[in-house]
Amino acid sequence: xxxxxxxxxxxxxxxxxxxxxxxxxxxxxxxxxxxxxxxxxxxxxxxxxxxxxxxxxxxxxxxxxxxxxxxxxxxxxxxxxxxxxxxxxxxxxxxxxxxxxxxxxxxxxxxxxxxxxxxxxxxxxxxxxxxxxxxxxxxxxxxxxxxxxxxxxxxxxxxxxxxxxxxxxxxxxxxxxxxxxxxxxxxxxxxxxxxxxxxxxxxxxxxxxxxxxxxxxxxxxxxxxxxxxxxxxxxxxxxxxxxxxxxxxxxxxxxxxxxxxxxxxxxxxxxxxxxxxxxxxxxxxxxxxxxxxxxxxxxxxxxxxxxxxxxxxxxxxxxxxxxxxxxxxxxxxxxxxxxxxxxxxxxxxxxxxxxxxxxxxxxxxxxxxxxxxxxxxxxxxxxxxxxxxxxxxxxxxxxxxxxxxxxxxxxxxxxxxxxxxxxxxxxxxxxxxxxxxxxxxxxxxxxxxxxx
Ligand code: ATP
Ligand code: MG
Numbered sequence: 036x037x038x039x040x041x042x043x044x045x046x047x048x049x050x051x052x053x054x055x056x057x058x059x060x061x062x063x064x065x066x067x068x069x070x071x072x073x074x075x076x077x078x079x080x081x082x083x084x085x086x087x088x089x090x091x092x093x094x095x096x097x098x099x100x101x102x103x104x105x106x107x108x109x110x111x112x113x114x115x116x117x118x119x120x121x122x123x124x125x126x127x128x129x130x131x132x133x134x135x136x137x138x139x140x141x142x143x144x145x146x147x148x149x150x151x152x153x154x155x156x157x158x159x160x161x162x163x164x165x166x167x168x169x170x171x172x173x174x175x176x177x178x179x180x181x182x183x184x185x186x187x188x189x190x191x192x193x194x195x196x197x198x199x200x201x202x203x204x205x206x207x208x209x210x211x212x213x214x215x216x217x218x219x220x221x222x223x224x225x226x227x228x229x230x231x232x233x234x235x236x237x238x239x240x241x242x243x244x245x246x247x248x249x250x251x252x253x254x255x256x257x258x259x260x261x262x263x264x265x266x267x268x269x270x271x272x273x274x275x276x277x278x279x280x281x282x283x284x285x286x287x288x289x290x291x292x293x294x295x296x297x298x299x300x301x302x303x304x305x306x307x308x309x310x311x312x313x314x315x316x317x318x319x320x321x322x323x324x325x326x327x328x329x330x331x332x333x334x335x336x337x338x339x340x341x342x343x344x345x346x347x348x349x350x351x352x353x354x355x356x357x358x359x360x361x362x363x364x365x366x367x368x369x370x371x372x373x374x375x376x377x378x379x380x381x382x383x384x385x386x387x388x389x390x391x392x393x394x395x396x397x398x399x400x401x402x403x404x405x406x407x408x409x410x411x412x413x414x415x416x417x418x419x420x421x422x423x424x425x426x427x428x429x430x431x432x433x434x435x436x437x438x439x440x441x442x443x444x445x446x447x448x449x450x451x452x453x454x455x456x457x458x459x460x461x462x463x464x465x466x467x468x469x470x471x472x473x474x475x476x477x478x479x480x481x482x483x484x485x486x487x
Pocket of ligand 2 (some may be wrong): 093094095106108109
């Protein structure tokens with residue numbers, strides 16, 4: 036009897052879709068309800084006490100099975116969003132892409148969604164689902180999820196897992212398998228291709244060959260995904276703690292071309308590569324150590340070598356150092372914005388970090404004193420050090436600034452006297468020489484009016 040049950044749970048049968056779910060008891064999967072967050076348990080309990088079905092679902096169940104601490108908890112329920120809202124005082128309905136309820140409990144927020152059916156969903160001309168807010172049965176809800184390992188329902192009351200698509204078997208076999216026909220599922224939502232790469236890299240699962248095969252040819256579909264959604268997914272990927280692995284894999288799957296318009300350039304230019312890779316390694320390490328990470332800083336590094344290139348072009352056209360940098364920054368960010376909606380706040384952070392860079396060249400007079408008082412000095416200095424680590428500038432520069440920032444007044448004066456003077460003399464010389472022929476165009480006008 037037990038052997039039969041084990042076989043049923045851990046072996047995959049030929050038919051991919053089943054209607055009778057496997058009910059897997061705790062001694063077979065090992066997840067105890069105490070392992071869940073108190074808020075997740077409470078949310079399910081309140082819903083169940085009020086006559087609704089309610090389960091922890093998705094990433095948290097998958098992560099607990101694999102032995103990763105869950106990042107957050109999702110609950111799936113038979114209750115409508117309005118019914119959920121009525122049961123929890125601290126809750127609100129969020130109506131962006133799908134209608135879901137955020138239930139707040141202590142410091143946690145649990146995302147509660149009503150079982151959803153995917154039939155009759157409205158699609159665009161490429162087959163991409165636009166809205167799927169039609170409520171359905173639990174079985175339908177399971178079928179519209181992306182991967183088998185993401186379609187597991189855990190009942191904290193009975194500690195049972197309800198498994199419609201052999202997800203537990205796939206976790207055991209370390210396979211990321213898509214539910215249904217991969218091409219159809221990617222067409223419905225091309226972001227699933229990115230999710231496959233991210234979840235595979237993060238969880239050490241290999242993407243099932245049937246799900247992997249169509250990715251290369253379908254990568255172009257990412258172009259139809261709204262920029263804001265792509266940006267969200269990109270953030271998840273870059274801050275997963277496995278960014279290096281994810282981006283390596285994205286490149287292998289040919290997904291990076293459709294993604295960040297500049298990511299292909301970034302990953303393929305030798306000069307920028309070391310810099311980007313160093314920064315991603317740092318980010319991964321910080322995420323895994325639970326240290327804070329800044330999207331602005333990371334995007335500033337991802338795009339820096341593009342800025343350097345555009346900056347150089349302008350400087351050789353006679354534009355003065357600082358305005359040339361600002362124009363280059365805008366050009367790079369504009370190109371990027373067409374595909375990826377980097378939020379305004381993050382754009383502000385990126386610009387702050389870039390704009391500080393030429394100021395580190397000026398190691399004379401009062402300027403250094405002002406620079407170290409800047410609120411963004413630390414981020415700017417971290418960035419400077421990364422530039423040195425990647426070989427772009429001598430390590431002597433960030434070292435000097437570090438000494439300066441931590442020194443007393445007399446030591447600072449000594450450091451200033453000893454500092455090599457690298458102020459932008461060459462740029463000024465070039466500007467004077469080119470003044471005449473370039474005066475007709477707008478860039479030269481900028482150069483003329485700029486007082487540095
Ligand atoms: P993580 O939170 O670790 O990034 P996750 O799988 O929990 O991974 P969420 O974005 O939190 O990702 O989604 C929760 C669940 O919703 C998923 O486990 C999956 O069942 C379902 N889901 C999310 N995105 C999609 C999608 N694009 N298509 C189908 N189902 C999805
Ligand atoms: Mg999640």
